[in-house]
Amino acid sequence: MYTVGFRDRVEELATAPQSDVGAPLPVVLADEHSVILAYLVSEPDPNWDGTYVNVVSPDTDGTIAIVTFTRCSIHMFGPPNDEAFGGHPLAKRGLQPYSVSEIHNSSWRKLRVKMNRVHSQHSDAMFFDLRHFIFAFHDSTFECLATDFTVSMFRGSINDAVTHMAGMLSDS
Numbered sequence: 377m378y379t380v381g382f383r384d385r386v387e388e389l390a391t392a393p394q395s396d397v398g399a400p401l402p403v404v405l406a407d408e409h410s411v412i413l414a415y416l417v418s419e420p421d422p423n424w425d426g427t428y429v430n431v432v433s434p435d436t437d438g439t440i441a442i443v444t445f446t447r448c449s450i451h452m453f454g455p456p457n458d459e460a461f462g463g464h465p466l467a468k469r470g471l472q473p474y475s476v477s478e479i480h481n482s483s484w485r486k487l488r489v490k491m492n493r494v495h496s497q498h499s500d501a502m503f504f505d506l507r508h509f510i511f512a513f514h515d516s517t518f519e520c521l522a523t524d525f526t527v528s529m530f531r532g533s534i535n536d537a538v539t540h541m542a543g544m545l546s547d548s
Contacts, residue, residue: 413442417440438531454517
């Protein structure tokens, strides 16, 4: 993880669809040059009366957001989950569970720049356009430094989406 400085500022983004709050089943596929994230999108049933629960699995069909990150420099995927979210270093700055956010003046980006300064061809300018994105899910959190991301929608299961994503990686 990283230590948050006094200038880190959280901005919630509306540019990615809301994940399913109960079971978004996020998955990350990555190679040295590309990072792709997929998750089940929230699809509230207007007829739900609250008396039952829908159990989903990676084989359950639904609407899936596929998020492709541009020039991703670094990523991490794991804790905290929603129950331990208050332990995230940016929670006190307004980072919320089940949200998509951008961190301005990111301490993690600054750490990434500092880490690279040992390289003989280093230039801080190589990192100026990196943005810090956080996708907070029910059981996990995804963070990355990238220049941008795009979202495409996919209909099917998470397992189907992984196959699709693998094709996207090989095309890049």
